[in-house]
Amino acid sequence: MPPAKTRVLVVDDSAIFRRFISGMLSADPGIEVVGAAADPYEARGLILSLKPDVLTLDIEMPKMDGITFLKILSTQHPVPAVVFSSLSASGSKYALQALEAGAVDVMAKPSNGVFGKDLGHELVMKVKAAAGSTRVQRTPSPASFSAYHSAVNRASPDQIILIGSSTGGTEALKDILAALPPNLPPILIVQHIPAGFSAAMARRLDEISQLHVREAAEGDQPSRGTVLVAPGDQHMVLAKRGENFAVRLKQGPKINFCRPSVDVLFESAAPLVGPKAVAGILTGMGDDGARGLLALRNAGCRTFAQDEKTCVVYGMPRKAFEAGGVQKMVPLDKIAEHIVKAVAATAVAS
DSSP: OOOOOEEEEEEOSOHHHHHHHHHHHHTSTTEEEEEEESSHHHHHHHHHHHOOSEEEEESOOSSSOHHHHHHHHHHHSOOOEEEEEOSSHHHHHHHHHHHHTTOSEEEEOOTTSOOOHHHHHHHHHHHHHHHTOOOOOOOOOOOOOGGGHHHHHTOOTTOEEEEEEOTTHHHHHHHHHHHSOTTOOOEEEEEOOOTTTHHHHHHHHHHHOSSEEEEOOTTOOOOTTEEEEOOTTSEEEEEEETTEEEEEEEOOOOBTTBSSOHHHHHHHHHHHHGGGEEEEEOSBSSSTTHHHHHHHHHTTOEEEEEOGGGOSSBSHHHHHHHHTOOSEEEOGGGHHHHHHHHHHHHHHHO
């Protein structure tokens, strides 16, 4: 008996976008578009009658915005949602609010109204990941880091923390960064997020963290207490400039269907950092980062991955573990503590 198809309801006030999205999804043999709605009021009735596995949802709609609809659904009829938002400043803000309201993933709505082949492939992947996603109850880490303060302060200039994440990662990063102390070595993050949304995400993370968080720029030199987030649609590479680290940004082809790619960052760092790094993979779809995390572990880096129970999508951590790159699986609410302990241990050993 063939496996059941993922049943999708498309919600968008634009008839053109409803047709494009439905066509791209229907072209995949593992997906069935069971209906389309022009607004959340129509969608609510179709959710009750059709019982879809996943919604694709436009955020900016006239009768009721997608964020309000997500909040209503989360209490009445929770359905995993992949949301679409424009690349405007307000669209970036709404996209992050949608993820906070429970959306599984976000995509940029093409300004020219044209869905290319790459965007169609990305949508199919995100919808399938959403169908297998898990609603995670998140709690902040209660740990106190005073016992590690002295050791962390002794961290050498060449110590660094590397993190890769995808689906569910924006909210996981919020929990982790909100719990971390301000005196850590520099942190580099690759989060799979559309171009235009990464700067807004960095600003949001900066608001809740004691660390200084910003979108990375070409030539940045990572420094203590700073978090650099890879710009959407650009690979981030760790390089050396004299005795210091520097960040390089490049376009290049997509790796593992991703740009930025976790593997690109991790593999560039492996020959430079050796045992002086702490690196981890968080929730996300696909296998990006698995090869790079193994390279880092083989170089002596302390590695971890988010555990299955607390992942929205246990794809990237699973692949990294199966590849042999993970030293320890850690639940989300313990990752901040794990990072601080690993940094302290690395500082003492160096």
